[in-house]
Amino acid sequence: MKPRVLVNEVKGEGPPVVLLPGGLTGWVSWTPLANALAARRRTVRVQPIPNELGSAGERGDAGHTAAIERESLLMTVDALGIGTADFMGWSSGGRALIEFALAHPERVRTLTLVEPAAYWILDRLGESTPKVARLNQFLHTRAGQDVSEDDLAEFVELAGLVPSKDQARDRPAWPRRVRHRMALSWSSEQAGRPDRDVAELAGIRCPVLLVRGSETADWLGRVVAVLDDRLPGTRVLELPGDHACHLENPEAFLAAVERHLAQ
Known part of the structure; x- marks a missing residue:
């Protein structure tokens, strides 16, 4: 598998901001916030390859790696004529942006990371919990396989989007997640595991806004805490809610983002 320009949508004019989604519903999750950002900025939503092909029903390709993800994003911003931009990523999108910022720091003006699913950081620190191990086992055993609705319900719990998988089907987002x-x-x-050492995180020297939910999974909160400790220029925003706290509190999130970008 080779990197390629990602499917993308551009709205608005002004300084560029690039949005990377989480690993389930993809770029549709950013739509309301992207529309608001586009009032002042050239706002780019990108659809990572797993979201594009997975949402079309294709099974995962073992050739897809963190490096493919990173270089595909680079090719995309190059194709759009973007030199330096503000980048925002949620969940796996946040994990991808950590890798991108380490490899291409000159392209990143600021980062906004909403509960990045960078579980590799905890692995490297020897802090993996049973819940992280369970999540890893769940994802890795289903790589390249069909994913059932029961599988989805378990993931939604492990990702901190519901307290229990028994409640997954009751949430308004369930039909979209199923698709x-x-x-x-x-x-x-x-x-999910780039070939990185935790000490390298200090190389991300741009301003970073870290966002976490007040009711999120413990391991996601711990990733945010480690990043806050290891990165030189961070602010932490805690919002009410779970792993999708930025979507549950759009006005507070956007206000914090505007302050962050203005600095």
Whole structure:
């Protein structure tokens, strides 16, 4: 598998901001916030390859890696004529942006990371919990496989989007998540574990806004805490809610983002 320009949508004019989604529903999750940002900025939503192909029903390709993800984003901003931009990423999109910022720091003006699913950081620190191990086992055993609705319900719990998988089908987002569930088959070990050391995180020297939910999974909160400790220029925003706290509190999130970008 080779990197390629990602499917993207551009709205608005002004300084560029690039939005990377989480690993399940993809770029549709950013739509309301992107529309608001586009009033002042050239706002780019990108659709990572796992979201594009997984949402079309394709099983994950073992050739897709963190490096493919990183270089595909680089090709995309190059194709759009973007030199330096503000980047925002949620969940796996946040994990991808950590890798991108380490490899291409000159392209990143600021980062906004909403609960980045960078579980590799905890692995490297020897802090993996049973819940992280369970999530990893779940994702890696389903890589390249069909994903059932029961699988999806378990993932939604492990990702901190519901307290229990028994409640997953009761949430308004369930029908949309079902349509995109095959994107989970792209969450292989080689995609989620870049060949990095935790000490390298200090190389991200741009301003970073870290966002976490007040009711999120403990391991996601711990990733945010480690990044806050290891990165030199961070602010932490806690919003009410779970892993999708920025979507549950759009006005507060956008106000914090505007302050962050203005600095």
